[in-house]
Amino acid sequence: MRPFTPLESSAAPFEQPNIDTDQIIPARFLQKPRGGGFGQYLFHDLRFDAEGAERPEFVLNQNAHRGARMIVANVNFGCGSSRENAVWALHDYGVSVAIAPSFGDIFYTNCLKNGLLPVRLSEDVVSDILARVAATPDLHIRVNLEAQTVELPDGGVHVFEIDPFAKHCLLSGLDELDYTLSRRDEIAAFEHRYGREND
Numbered sequence: 001m002r003p004f005t006p007l008e009s010s011a012a013p014f015e016q017p018n019i020d021t022d023q024i025i026p027a028r029f030l031q032k033p034r035g036g037g038f039g040q041y042l043f044h045d046l047r048f049d050a051e052g053a054e055r056p057e058f059v060l061n062q063n064a065h066r067g068a069r070m071i072v073a074n075v076n077f078g079c080g081s082s083r084e085n086a087v088w089a090l091h092d093y094g095v096s097v098a099i100a101p102s103f104g105d106i107f108y109t110n111c112l113k114n115g116l117l118p119v120r121l122s123e124d125v126v127s128d129i130l131a132r133v134a135a136t137p138d139l140h141i142r143v144n145l146e147a148q149t150v151e152l153p154d155g156g157v158h159v160f161e162i163d164p165f166a167k168h169c170l171l172s173g174l175d176e177l178d179y180t181l182s183r184r185d186e187i188a189a190f191e192h193r194y195g196r197e198n199d
Contacts, residue, residue, distance in 0.1 A: 023043065047061060086107060
C-alpha cells in the first residue's frame, strides 16, 4: 500500500442511502483475478446499460466527477455482503476516501485494510457536503489523516475519529502483514527469550 498523504480532490456524491456491496461490484465479477483491475467493474450495472454503453445520468459518468478521488455517500454505505472486492473496485478506480455518516461494518474494516480511508461524519455534516457538491460539482475537499480533519473551501473543518492502529498503518502504507514483518526483530527476541525461560 502507498502511505496516505493529505488529499485534496473533487468528490462524487451518492445521495441514495444503503448502497450495498452488490451495487458497488455485482457478484458475477467476484471471480476475476485481483490484478485484473477491479475499477472497471465499479458500479457496473449502474454505470452501464445492457449493451455496455455509459448511462449519462450516473454520477461517475458525468465529466465533473470522472476524476474524483473521493466519494460522499449517505447512511450505511457498503452494507450487504462482506465481499472485499467492493473496496478493491473503489480503490482500483482511483477512490482514496469515502465520507459517509455510517458504513457497513465489514466494508469499513476492509477499507482500512486496503488503503482506502473511510471517514465517518454526522448526518447533518454529510448532508451539507452532499448539497454543496450537488450545487458546485468541482468543489474541492481536503482530507488530512494526520490531523483527522475534513476541510471545506469556506474554511469549515470537521474532525473525524479513527482507530490509532489503522491510522498508523494507513499513514505508513502498511497492511497487517507488512506491520507484522516490520516487528520481526522484536518477535525474534521474544521467541528467543520465551524459549530460554521455558527450557
